[in-house]
Amino acid sequence: MLRVGIIGAGLVGQKRAGSLSDAKLVAVADVSAEVAEALAGAHGAAVERDAVALVRRGDLDAVIVATTNDALAACALAALEAGKHVLVEKPAGRVPAEARSLDREAKRAGLVAGVGFNHRFHPAFQRVKRMMDAAELGPLMYIRARYGHGGRPGYDREWRADPVRAGGGELLDQGVHLIDLCRWLGGEFEFEQGSVGTFFWNMQVEDNGFLLLRSRDRRRKAWLHASCTEWKNLFDFELFARNGKIEVSGLGRSYGTEELRVYRMKPQMGPPEYQAEQFTGEDLSWRDEFAAFREEIAGAKTDLAKPSDAERALAIDHSAYRAAGVPWAAP
Numbered sequence: 001m002l003r004v005g006i007i008g009a010g011l012v013g014q015k016r017a018g019s020l021s022d023a024k025l026v027a028v029a030d031v032s033a034e035v036a037e038a039l040a041g042a043h044g045a046a047v048e049r050d051a052v053a054l055v056r057r058g059d060l061d062a063v064i065v066a067t068t069n070d071a072l073a074a075c076a077l078a079a080l081e082a083g084k085h086v087l088v089e090k091p092a093g094r095v096p097a098e099a100r101s102l103d104r105e106a107k108r109a110g111l112v113a114g115v116g117f118n119h120r121f122h123p124a125f126q127r128v129k130r131m132m133d134a135a136e137l138g139p140l141m142y143i144r145a146r147y148g149h150g151g152r153p154g155y156d157r158e159w160r161a162d163p164v165r166a167g168g169g170e171l172l173d174q175g176v177h178l179i180d181l182c183r184w185l186g187g188e189f190e191f192e193q194g195s196v197g198t199f200f201w202n203m204q205v206e207d208n209g210f211l212l213l214r215s216r217d218r219r220r221k222a223w224l225h226a227s228c229t230e231w232k233n234l235f236d237f238e239l240f241a242r243n244g245k246i247e248v249s250g251l252g253r254s255y256g257t258e259e260l261r262v263y264r265m266k267p268q269m270g271p272p273e274y275q276a277e278q279f280t281g282e283d284l285s286w287r288d289e290f291a292a293f294r295e296e297i298a299g300a301k302t303d304l305a306k307p308s309d310a311e312r313a314l315a316i317d318h319s320a321y322r323a324a325g326v327p328w329a330a331p
Contacts, residue, residue, distance in 0.1 A: 007051045008066035009039040019286035029054040055082040070165045073098035080105040089116040091176045092310035094167025095330035103307035112296045117180045117305040121285035124248045124260040138242030143222040145237040147174045148230025161203035163328040171209025175226035179313040182222045189213040194320030200229045
């Protein structure tokens with residue numbers, strides 16, 4: 001059984017702890033001792049005074065890092081240097097160089113470093129991946145996707161509104177999920193155009209980000225919009241292929257029922273026929289992602305995202321930031 005430590009015992013750390021499969025939570029560390037003690041107590045784990053003490057434990061095989069963005073790369077790198085496999089929450093850092101450092105160290109040490117792009121493990125997207133790999137609807141032409149929420153009172157005073165701690169705004173927070181899904185399903189994409197704006201929230205980072213991406217061969221496009229002024233939470237991801245369209249809407253809970261729709265063009269064209277499937281069960285993407293992490297440690301190849309994937313997503317985000325001239329853009 002895999003022995004795991006968690007750095008960061010907030011909401012995501014709690015979700016990660018509750019999604020362990022064939023693993024034991026051994027130790028927890030957090031900047032708040034009270035928060036660490038609560039999570040550790042719920043799982044019969046020990047509490048360490050800080051991240052350094054946790055990664056140095058000899059009874060851990062792997063470490064999950066679920067901190068604020070400014071600490072993700074440093075904690076994950078410390079775990080890798082201590083000989084531990086790592087699953088680090090997205091976006092794995094604030095700038096591409098931070099994710100790149102994790103990729104280099106994992107390869108040097110022969111360890112697994114995964115990045116928490118759990119949307120890959122939603123059942124609708126697992127189906128879509130198989131369809132795209134088999135080219136069931138012909139070659140991909142373009143992608144259109146939206147992901148947004150409406151924030152909450154005081155959102156502009158949380159750590160995500162601080163460019164130093166977060167590294168960016170909504171384009172970096174939810175936008176990286178859209179970028180990762182584009183690359184995972186449709187091949188490599190690069191930045192073509194982008195824009196960011198702060199329309200509502202009183203904060204230094206953007207509350208809306210817009211991207212136009214192109215494939216390296218320039219045959220495919222992706223238009224993406226990430227927003228925290230959506231008001232009604234929304235997720236919608238569409239792939240347009242030569243012979244039809246695939247749409248995933250909803251992620252469960254406040255985003256609405258997860259649904260997969262497959263539209264197949266008729267020879268005479270006109271309104272296409274479609275098949276719809278809803279996934280109404282519990283969101284098991286976090287559990288399935290951890291299972292993939294465990295399988296990678298055992299030597300298997302899975303859909304688990306790696307630091308190189310995070311680096312590419314961050315590079316696209318920062319291309320948009322540079323185009324907009326924001327002060328926190330990475331060179």
